[in-house]
Amino acid sequence: MDTCRYLLVGDSAVTVEFSREILPETSQKIRALKEQIASARISGVLETVPAYCSLLVHYDPTVIQYGQLVEQLKKLQTGIVGKAFPPSVVMELPVCYDERFGPDLEYVARYHGITREEVISLHSSQDYLVYMLGFIAGFPYLGGMDERLATPRLETPRLCIEGGSVGIAGKQTGIYPVSSPGGWRLIGRTPLKLYDPTQEKIALLDAGCYIHFRPVELEEYRAIQRQVEENRYTCKTWLKEV
Numbered sequence: 001m002d003t004c005r006y007l008l009v010g011d012s013a014v015t016v017e018f019s020r021e022i023l024p025e026t027s028q029k030i031r032a033l034k035e036q037i038a039s040a041r042i043s044g045v046l047e048t049v050p051a052y053c054s055l056l057v058h059y060d061p062t063v064i065q066y067g068q069l070v071e072q073l074k075k076l077q078t079g080i081v082g083k084a085f086p087p088s089v090v091m092e093l094p095v096c097y098d099e100r101f102g103p104d105l106e107y108v109a110r111y112h113g114i115t116r117e118e119v120i121s122l123h124s125s126q127d128y129l130v131y132m133l134g135f136i137a138g139f140p141y142l143g144g145m146d147e148r149l150a151t152p153r154l155e156t157p158r159l160c161i162e163g164g165s166v167g168i169a170g171k172q173t174g175i176y177p178v179s180s181p182g183g184w185r186l187i188g189r190t191p192l193k194l195y196d197p198t199q200e201k202i203a204l205l206d207a208g209c210y211i212h213f214r215p216v217e218l219e220e221y222r223a224i225q226r227q228v229e230e231n232r233y234t235c236k237t238w239l240k241e242v
């Protein structure tokens with residue numbers, strides 16, 4: 001905590017930089033400070049946005065000044081030093097690795113000299129930490145993919161990728177929350193909506209949680225998709241000690 005830096009961002013935000021390394025431990029500290037800020041209800045604080053190594057704090061400068069805010073943030077940091085971090089939530093996401101949803105699955109398998117089944121097994125055997133959301137609304141930046149699956153992006157991006165598509169780009173795996181262009185190698189799709197502005201909780205995932213991919217066949221994918229459309233599907237979750 002002693003190495004944190006406070007960086008002025010324009011006239012209404014401050015970045016609390018914990019490190020310059022992307023590590024689960026850093027993500028834990030960011031989550032802890034975010035929760036402390038929420039509990040403290042600091043007048044003038046409007047929003048907190050987690051990133052890989054920092055927390056962006058938006059504030060109203062007509063209510064609280066930069067120096068005052070930094071002092072309060074430092075006190076909150078002091079209060080969490082030495083405390084045990086609460087367990088993170090793990091959310092299970094069903095994924096269908098059928099070829100109609102994963103047109104690049106065969107390429108990934110050939111690239112690494114393994115079978116399609118081995119790609120699916122490696123990809124679905126990890127708990128992935130959600131470091132942050134960004135790029136487009138609800139897009140999770142995940143850590144924890146097995147390096148044996150690291151695969152280059154497409155040379156020419158697709159003009160439209162369906163929401164829910166699961167892909168690999170370099171050493172990362174991710175999920176497109178809505179339809180958009182993209183160059184990731186697609187290996188499957190989840191029927192869940194990662195971004196839904198009609199719901200009270202617009203984004204399904206939060207920075208600091210974990211996700212676990214569960215392979216499903218096409219029939220189950222369709223069944224879950226119907227439940228999602230009817231707002232009847234509930235994700236399985238459990239706690240992960242970190």
